[in-house]
Amino acid sequence: MTQTTLIHATRPLLDEKAAWLTILADERRSSPHTIEAYERDLRQFLIFLTDYHARPAQLGDLADLKTADLRGFLAARRRDGAGAKTMGRGLAGVRSFIRHLERKGLASSAGAKAMRAPKQPKSLPRPLTVDDAMAVTEEAGAFAADAWIAARDVAILTLLYGCGLRISEALSLPGDALGDATARSMPVAGKGGKTRLVPLLPAVLEAAAEYRRRCPYPLTADNALFRGARGGPLQPQIVQRAMARLRGVLGLPDSATPHALRHSFATHLLAGGGDLRTIQDLLGHASLSTTQNYTAVDQARLMSIYEDAHPRARRRRTG
Structure with a gap:
């Protein structure tokens, strides 16, 4: 092992890395497995920058990261034998760290946003495996900008998988829904105005309670349960984008959509x-x-x- 891989970042950069990992664990409620993977992916990127600059990576190297830098990193990972899924997750981890730095005024995420993730192998539409569906609900809030949005994303994807709801049905729930921790079922208005009862799993109620606790907007019967960042009703496109980010992180196929959770x-x-x-x-x-x-x-x-x-x-x- 070369010296550059032993010392791959300066102390200020390592301090920001530690702060980012703490936020993922405490505020985003990421699983230990995801945090370990992200730490490893970011470490590999910093080692790449260290080898490229022939010195330990610095905060300034990430302040205005270019798309070419990320392409070089992915090319190096490909030479090492990494597949599209591994590279996609690695890119997602680096993007998350850059956004962390951007929120503190230490970097711009423009280059990272412009970088396309490696194309994933095409696959036929299919339900998620049990493990993948569980991973989606556990990691749903990993990339949210705020803790309450992270809790919201966890709650809505847990609801889709735990109750088999259509996304339109979940987004139509009134603000007083899922407010009773002792409830065992819930009425849902489906297509054609038909109402059905769906059972409520403890995981669904727990995720909903955490979201309700953190949501900064009033959740009453006359407004929507799931809210956008500015307080309006949550739009399906926001949920779809959150699921797209998870596909990159977890290495899931394009068929892994919010509707696929109902399918699953x-x-x-x-x-x-x-x-x-x-x-x-x-x-x-x-x-x-x-x-x-x-x-x-x-x-x-x-x-x-x-x-x-x-x-x-x-x-x-x-x-």
Whole structure:
């Protein structure tokens, strides 16, 4: 190992790095796994700058970071064998740190914003895995500008996955929704004005309570539950952008959208033994065929359900 990799940053820069990691842990509620990954990614970037300048990286090196600097970093990571997902997460970590410096007047994020993330491999639309869906809800607030916005993002994505709501349904909730920590269900107005009851998991109630505690705007029945940065009703595009950032961080495909969390809710219930009729009711679908298409049920899974349920199928297996 060379000397440049042993001392890869000056003390002021390392102090800002430590402050950033503390904010991720305490205010953004990032998981230890994410913080460890971000620390490693930023360290690799600072080592790259150290080797490039032939001296330890300084705060001034990040004050006006150019797109070319980031391209060089990604090219070096590619030569080391890093894939598109790893490089995308690394770029996201560097961007987060630059935004931290920008908020303190120590850097500009213009170059980082202009840099496109490495193109991720194309994949067919599909639900998230259980682990990926859990990671999305845990890391939802990692890049929010304020602690209350971080709590909001966690609450809304936890709600989409935990209750299977459409994003329009979640954004239509009144300000007094999810205010009762003892509630076990909640009415939701779906398509065509039809109302259904959805069960509330403890994780959903906890995330909602944290958001309600931190939200700086009054949350009453005559206004929206989820609010934008300036206090107006939250727009779907903001949630979609938050999910896009998470895709880069977690290395998820383009199909990992807010709607995919509803898809994942239904698919994971079905995989866990839930019946199609119950899932149909929870999703608010008018017909069972829609539920079958929505949950991407394959023929083998359908046959397994029918063989377990139909008397003739059971008789044939036991006969």
